[in-house]
Ligand code: TRP
């Protein structure tokens with residue numbers, strides 16, 4: 051008999067349409083992991099409430115994000131794709147964890163302090179403080195071996211391991227400790243040269259039609275030393291070249307670098323080469339995601355199906371948890 055595949059769990063907040071940075075930083079990796087692992091991927095919609103209490107956009111954002119997941123190649127037959135709020139067991143586990151977690155552990159989580167400072171939050175909610183603990187419940191519920199995340203989320207996985215240890219110590223062995231699987235994230239600059247981000251308005255989206263991609267790449271920021279066509283440049287400091295490193299095969303990339311340093315080519319020539327490789331890479335994703343986006347009902351159905359599957363696992367875990375906590379006569 052084939053050995054059971056190791057389990058992987060990860061989640062994303064429902065931010066709507068995904069951009070190249072989201073794709074290269076997480077989604078592409080999720081897709082590839084499907085070949086070797088038993089994958090659980092979910093929409094962290096309760097976590098969205100820590101950002102904004104106006105939920106009007108959340109259902110639509112969930113559907114757009116799912117269209118991108120599916121367009122990029124997540125396969126609902128092979129992976130369990132689900133929604134956090136459709137598996138309310140997460141909330142029960144979070145509550146039990148909250149009883150054994152010192153407030154100090156949560157106050158020390160770097161993302162908590164960062165968000166308070168960056169967003170100027172004067173009166174942080176109980177839920178914001180508990181965010182990483184809810185994430186621990188999201189994770190441990192499925193007893194995954196691996197949690198693929200970016201470097202910013204590693205403290206949350208560390209906390210999760212501590213919570214698992216403490217639970218096992220207090221109530222008895224239920225949770226194995228998962229490990230973060232660091233996604234190697236290439237530098238993905240936006241069109242203005244800063245990190246690609248929805249809030250900077252510098253992003254190329256997986257849903258962008260070919261014309262939009264051309265329209266965004268043509269005026270993209272380059273090495274500021276190349277003011278005129280005859281000025282030589284330095285590819286190492288150019289955001290366009292960062293994208294070449296991701297999308298352009300080596301031989302052509304080298305030719306661009308050489309042409310840049312000797313002023314043999316202009317920036318528009320260089321961007322044309324990039325577009326020739328970036329375009330086709332996005333075509334397949336966009337076409338597939340559009341087909342799904344036109345059938346939002348199918349996406350909703352598929353999320354309910356996945357959530358039922360996830361809930362079966364969650365119920366089995368909660369049976370063990372309740373037996374370990376021993377509250378009910
Ligand atoms: N905190 C994660 C983020 O902001 C999202 C998330 C919630 C998550 N629960 C998770 C990621 C569980 C991995 C595992 O990106």
Ligand code: SF4
Nearest residue numbers: 273283288310317320
């Ligand atoms: Fe950047 Fe290419 Fe222009 Fe050089 S030629 S500055 S690498 S866009």
